[in-house]
Amino acid sequence: MTFARPDHISDNDTLPGMPAWVTSARAETLEDVAFLSGAALHHLHLVLGRVAVPQALLRDRLALRAAEACVAVSGRPERAGELRDTVHLLRPGDLPGPAGETYLTWRRAVERPVSIKALGRVLPSFEPGQIAAWLDAGKGAPVTRAAMALEAVLREAPRADEAALILADAALSQALGWEHLVPLLAAGLKRADLRKQGDDLRLASHRALISPAIEAVRQAADLARRAAHLTAVAPKLRAKGAGDAVEMFLTRDSVAPSALPLPDRAARRLCDRLVELGAVRELTGRDTFRLYGV
Numbered sequence: 001m002t003f004a005r006p007d008h009i010s011d012n013d014t015l016p017g018m019p020a021w022v023t024s025a026r027a028e029t030l031e032d033v034a035f036l037s038g039a040a041l042h043h044l045h046l047v048l049g050r051v052a053v054p055q056a057l058l059r060d061r062l063a064l065r066a067a068e069a070c071v072a073v074s075g076r077p078e079r080a081g082e083l084r085d086t087v088h089l090l091r092p093g094d095l096p097g098p099a100g101e102t103y104l105t106w107r108r109a110v111e112r113p114v115s116i117k118a119l120g121r122v123l124p125s126f127e128p129g130q131i132a133a134w135l136d137a138g139k140g141a142p143v144t145r146a147a148m149a150l151e152a153v154l155r156e157a158p159r160a161d162e163a164a165l166i167l168a169d170a171a172l173s174q175a176l177g178w179e180h181l182v183p184l185l186a187a188g189l190k191r192a193d194l195r196k197q198g199d200d201l202r203l204a205s206h207r208a209l210i211s212p213a214i215e216a217v218r219q220a221a222d223l224a225r226r227a228a229h230l231t232a233v234a235p236k237l238r239a240k241g242a243g244d245a246v247e248m249f250l251t252r253d254s255v256a257p258s259a260l261p262l263p264d265r266a267a268r269r270l271c272d273r274l275v276e277l278g279a280v281r282e283l284t285g286r287d288t289f290r291l292y293g294v
Contacts, residue, residue, distance in 0.1 A: 015050060015221040018043050018214050030203045037143060037206040040213035045176060047217050052224040056251040057294060059110035059180060061219060064253050065212075066169075066183035067103040070162050073191045074098075081284065088256045088291055102162060106183060109166050113179045119170060123163050130156075135171050142175035146185060147205040151197055161194055168205075187212040226294045230279040239270050249274075254283055254293040 022040050027033045047053065068080050078086070078099040086100035087107075096104060105122060112118040116135070120128045134156075138148025149171035153164035165186040173181045188208030196204050227250055234246045241261040248255050257267035271292045274280040283291045 015047055015052065015217075015224055016043070017221070018217045022210070023214055030199065030206070033203060033206040033210075034141075034143070037209040037213070038141075040210050040217075041142070041176065044182075044213045044217055044220075045178075047220045048178070048182070050220075050224070052228065053220045054223050054227040054250050054294070055180070056111075057227065057253065058216070058220055058223055059182060060107060060251065060253040061223070062183040062187075062212075062216060063106040063110045064103065065215075066165070066186035067099075067106045069187045069189075070102050070106070070165065071099045073161060073194075074102075084254050084283065084291055085289075088254055088259070089289055105162065106166070106186075109170070110181050110183065114170050114174055114181050119167070122166065125160075126157075126163065131167065134167050135174065138171065142172050143205050143209065144202055145175045146172035147202045150185070150194070150205070151201055154194060164194070165189070182216070184209055184212040184216065187215075223294060226279075230274070230294055233274070233277045233279045236277065237270065237273065239266050241266075242270060245270055249280055249292070249294050252293070254291040256289075256291055 018040065022036055022043070025036055027036055048055070048058075064080055064083060067083055068078075071078050071083070076099050083099060083103045086096055087103050090096060090100070108122045109119070116128050116132050119131050119135075120126070123131065134149050134152045137152035138145035146168045150164050150168035153160060153167055157163065166181070168185050169183050170181045172185065185205060185208055188211055189204060190208075193201070193204040193208065230246060230249060234243065237243075237246070239245075239262060245255075245260045245262060245267070248260065257271050258264065260267040260270065262270060271280065271282075271290070274292070275282055280292045280294055283293050
């Protein structure tokens with residue numbers, strides 16, 4: 001993502017928190033809910049413009065949250081830890097299964113800048129012309145455009161919930177001037193919301209964005225601190241390939257030692273060393289088949 005950084009938050013040591021009147025307010029009318037969602041998105045926009053925020057890592061973590069929500073909407077039981085296991089512990093030739101494929105799809109969606117070509121690779125079941133028409137289905141404010149894109153997809157493909165949510169978030173991100181897709185709507189919309197239309201869907205979309213935007217700001221601040229610490233301790237790592245390993249931790253939600261560009265034993269030692277330094281966390285609580293993340 002590329003943003004102009006406003007002067008009043010130019011200090012990279014402190015990311016501004018979401019105002020309390022956004023996090024604590026309660027609203028019911030479309031106008032009030034739209035005001036709060038707009039305020040939350042504006043604040044997120046400012047935070048995303050900070051160079052201290054590890055953008056790829058934040059998007060990857062939000063992709064996990066979006067995938068978890070999509071899996072739950074589909075009625076499947078897998079949650080974040082199981083989705084991580086499914087994808088990061090895959091062996092060559094193994095299939096990820098429906099839940100794992102959902103997670104992989106969201107990860108692919110946030111990897112590259114938003115474009116018809118990139119979205120076509122993520123959603124190969126749909127023609128580029130269809131994708132372009134859906135993204136352009138809405139006019140006006142960003143949330144309206146996202147809601148209309150969601151409605152347009154589900155009108156033509158009623159069972160394509162995941163694709164509809166990806167394209168809605170893509171339309172929202174484009175409308176906000178973000179280079180990459182930032183998953184927000186998928187984490188906030190409920191299953192019943194996906195069958196709404198018109199003003200009802202716009203209201204549901206505005207309401208659905210507030211909590212995910214607040215959480216994304218919190219995650220951005222947390223990851224900025226953690227990434228700064230990892231970067232600071234990186235010179236203490238002497239293993240050959242440690243620099244590339246650190247870069248992987250700075251761009252991925254979780255990493256298996258076997259994925260690092262080091263021999264197996266050296267990779268495990270590096271992960272243990274980073275945990276000892278407080279730079280990464282072990283995410284599974286297991287003694288074997290461990291995953292690590294910032």
